[in-house]
Amino acid sequence: KNQVEQSPQSLIILEGKNCTLQCNYTVSPFSNLRWYKQDTGRGPVSLTIMTFSENTKSNGRYTATLDADTKQSSLHITASQLSDSASYICVVSAKGTYKYIFGTGTRLKVLA
Amino acid sequence: NAGVTQTPKFQVLKTGQSMTLQCAQDMNHNSMYWYRQDPGMGLRLIYYSASEGTTDKGEVPNGYNVSRLNKREFSLRLESAAPSQTSVYFCASRDLYSYEQYFGPGTRLTVT
Numbered sequence: 001k002n003q004v005e006q007s008p009q010s011l012i013i014l015e016g017k018n019c020t021l022q023c024n025y026t027v028s029p030f031s032n033l034r035w036y037k038q039d040t041g042r043g044p045v046s047l048t049i050m051t052f053s054e055n056t057k058s059n060g061r062y063t064a065t066l067d068a069d070t071k072q073s074s075l076h077i078t079a080s081q082l083s084d085s086a087s088y089i090c091v092v093s094a095k096g097t098y099k100y101i102f103g104t105g106t107r108l109k110v111l112a
Numbered sequence: 113n114a115g116v117t118q119t120p121k122f123q124v125l126k127t128g129q130s131m132t133l134q135c136a137q138d139m140n141h142n143s144m145y146w147y148r149q150d151p152g153m154g155l156r157l158i159y160y161s162a163s164e165g166t167t168d169k170g171e172v173p174n175g176y177n178v179s180r181l182n183k184r185e186f187s188l189r190l191e192s193a194a195p196s197q198t199s200v201y202f203c204a205s206r207d208l209y210s211y212e213q214y215f216g217p218g219t220r221l222t223v224t
Contacts, residue, residue: 004154031211032211041217041218042217042218043116043202043204043215043216043217043218044155044202044215045215046212046213046214049210049211049212089154089155093211098143098160098162098206099157099160099170100155100157100213101154102154102155102156103154104152104153104154105154
């Protein structure tokens with residue numbers, strides 16, 4: 001069964017610190033993996049998208065990595081800011097399908 | 113360029129009432145989606161439309177109907193609302209070439 005699991009469920013860090021969020025998936029055949037940021041009360045917004053051949057993608061202070069062999073991805077946030085407080089969702093799509101498999105997200109809170 | 117818009121933002125229904133959630137996009141995307149988001153669960157696909165005039169069931173279609181009125185608009189109808197349909201509903205559209213999904217701001221629906 002196609003699944004996407006994220007850890008931790010929630011995380012609290014101090015402003016300025018770094019953190020790493022994890023995503024494991026069993027989607028096959030793999031097409032691409034995305035990370036979304038969802039602020040409270042808003043729709044998800046894309047941060048990065050990676051295909052099979054890419055193992056790192058950056059977007060400002062956000063860096064995503066992908067290991068297609070172990071079916072794992074991580075999202076690293078550098079020098080966190082209060083505005084990084086949000087849910088981060090890992091989404092994987094399979095080749096030949098329009099469907100996206102969503103993880104349940106990691107809720108990040110950044111404290112001053 | 114508004115992206116994806118949804119109306120209404122909030123709605124409270126009594127069990128058995130009907131309503132239509134509206135979604136429109138101005139990015140000339142062919143594909144549009146309706147998802148629901150419940151606490152502790154990833155976004156789940158209700159219906160999908162690959163292009164004007166076509167619709168397909170997703171993971172949780174029971175109790176819902178959709179209409180792809182034209183390329184811009186994709187509506188979701190609840191014919192007889194049930195408390196189990198209390199959720200946040202997101203509409204999304206997809207860019208054909210980047211496979212990027214763009215989400216609307218969501219509709220928070222409560223059925224009592």
